[in-house]
Amino acid sequence: MQAMTTTDAHPLRELLPEGRVFDDVDVLEAHRRDRATFCPSGTPSVLVRARSTEDVATTLRWANENRVPVVPQGARSGLSGAANALDGCILLSLEKMDRILEIDVEEQIAVVQPGVINGVLAAAVAEHGLFYPPDPGSRDISTIGGNVATNAGGMCCVKYGVTGDFVRGLEVVLADGRVMRTGRRTAKGVAGYDLTHLIVGSEGTLGVVTEVTVALRPAAARPLTAVAFFPTVADAARTVAGYLGKGHRPSVLEFMDRPTVLAVQKIADLGFPDGMAGMLLVQSDRGEAAPAELAAFEEVARSFDAAEVIVADDPAEGELLMQARRLVGDAHEHLGLALLVDDVCVPRRHLVDLVEGLGRIADQHGVRVLCAGHAGDGNMHPVVAFDSDDEAETARAHQAFDAIMALGLELGGTITGEHGVGHLKRRWLGEELDEPALWTQRAIKNALDPNNILNPGRVLP
Ligand SMILES: Cc1cc2nc3c(=O)[nH]c(=O)nc-3n(C[C@H](O)[C@H](O)[C@H](O)COP(=O)(O)OP(=O)(O)OC[C@H]3O[C@@H](n4cnc5c(N)ncnc54)[C@H](O)[C@@H]3O)c2cc1C
Structure with a gap:
């Protein structure tokens, strides 16, 4: 009789639909690291390939109840070790949530799932005479969810701004599995604290992004x-x-x-x-x-x-x-x-x-x-x-x-303009921020993720 491994019996198999939970050693190995060298990566217990917000919510609810760390992953093109596996963690891949849900030409917005590749979105809106400017060097491989979580920059940002300047609203699954909507579709909106831009750049430590509403611009002339x-x-x-x-x-x-x-x-x-x-x-x-x-x-x-x-x-x-x-x-x-x-x-x-x-x-x-x-x-x-x-x-x-x-x-600058802190620069965040700013960052993390399951040990020193 074939011995049953721990992962064969992973409880998430019972909770999620077929084809979501993977524990094959080769698959796990292939998903252990992003593109930063010299950042440690642990041994994950399982990979969940989410196909819906409900999959993400179920995964986080279970992980939170059982205090299991979760590492959200887009395309793993990051350069700070923030998507690297932690020992025993659930790797939560958003790559298969890759549908462009809507392009609203009149309102000049698009609504997308997090796994949409940046260049795919840019090409799709270009067909409608529109322009999605944030263009990281990795635009042909990186996902919009990853771009939002790192507040990615790129070549055109000198004129148009970075990812966060184009994010109007988000759907985010909180650490306990509740689904939160932030922001707006409209050109303006100041109702309450700006939770959208709290999540932007949070590197998977405050919530998992499952939908993004981005602002678009009319196409520019060929440069x-x-x-x-x-x-x-x-x-x-x-x-x-x-x-x-x-x-x-x-x-x-x-x-x-x-x-x-x-x-x-x-x-x-x-x-x-x-x-x-x-x-x-x-x-x-x-x-x-x-x-x-x-x-x-x-x-x-x-x-x-x-x-x-x-x-x-x-x-x-x-x-x-x-x-x-x-x-x-x-x-x-x-x-x-x-x-x-x-x-x-x-x-x-x-x-x-x-x-x-x-x-x-x-x-x-x-x-x-x-x-x-x-x-x-x-x-x-x-x-x-x-x-x-x-x-x-x-x-x-x-x-x-x-x-x-x-x-x-x-020279009056910052340790990271666009790649994020991740694992690589955690210690240096303490050099850049003053004590009250660090206190505030920790308080936010504690409020949103009291059991510290979301990408623990990343960003904050
Ligand atoms: C050749 C090359 C060129 C690059 N050029 C640029 C550049 O010009 N500008 C730039 O800013 N970066 C650049 N990068 C870095 C990288 O591509 C960006 O950081 C990118 O935004 C990461 O996207 P990703 O989908 O690969 O995310 P990943 O690397 O998988 O994840 C990055 C972070 O986001 C989190 N995350 C991913 N998806 C979600 C989600 N849905 N919800 C919550 N958290 C999530 C992860 O936990 C992790 O913390 C480059 C990288 C390479 C390899």
Whole structure:
């Protein structure tokens, strides 16, 4: 007789419909981690693939009564370890709740389930002449639920804002299984505390998002693109502050340093000139006004010693350049080194101090630090690349990673612009927030999840 494993008898099998509960070792293994390296992941007891709000409510009710931790998961593209398994936890995947429920063209909103992929929503609303701007580099893989839970940013955020700026209302399952609706469908609404934006960015620690109402905008014109190459990273950083300081609002303003450009070139040869320290990629989607906006960019870039500025007059060429920018994560991974991805965001006038500081930190700690990022937001992704087989180098890499966050705070910035705190930066949240703010955050967590079952040990130090 075949021995029955503990998970064969998992009580949720009795409570949920067929095809929701999985305990196969390979399936559990495949769902144990997000994309952050060096964050611990435990052994889950079971994976629940929810297909309805009721599935989520049943799961949470049982977990709360039995004090079992629950880790909500979207596509596991997160970069902070927040979706990693905990020992004995229920992994609660929302990926199969992937229907676009409504696109209301007149009201310019969409209502979606959390497992809808960002790029799928963007493409669907585009067919109605509408635009969903938040576009993380992971837009083709990450889910709207994950984007809401991390308040994801992206390339267009410099002009349009981040995910939270587009979330009007939510359906959220609370820790005890009750279903709460927050927010509104209307353009305005201030009834009560803003629970919608309490849940946005809460990384699965306050509730599980089962439906999202997002605001849309009319489609923008196809953007025009320019790239500029600089002899020093400081010149590129000064150009960002100088250009935006003149009141321009490009729809994209991204930075890549030389090692990043070289890494991207290895997987997609774009014929970029050699010998440059930094590159800026800028787009304007202002239609007839776009050429003037890019001409103004060229003028500022040249005033900060840009060696070359190329304006692509064909929008298709611009899309190719954007694809290159979206390849940065893959390109860094192709280096064959271990990576610690940082996410500091600083006031734009201090971008120059940040990029110069990265060079110093790399030298001091004897590690490589590459950098790309959403420069227009002051949100950079310095990446510490190192040999993880070398213990001493690994220790130095972690010190460099910490030094980058310390520098971000010193410059008046934040430890995370968009990736979230998760496991990776818990300790650092205590450095950034003052004691009353930490007290308030803990009080909110205790009120909403008194048994600490929702993604415990994430976010709060
Ligand atoms: C190549 C690459 C590029 C990236 N570029 C960007 C970028 O430009 N901007 C950016 O902000 N991020 C970026 N990211 C990080 C990541 O894609 C985002 O954080 C994204 O929002 C995570 O979505 P996900 O569906 O993968 O969520 P997951 O990684 O599965 O989960 C992330 C967090 O959300 C919680 N969660 C997921 N779904 C729900 C739900 N329905 N209810 C409650 N909690 C939930 C999880 O518990 C976890 O805390 C990038 C990642 C990669 C790999």
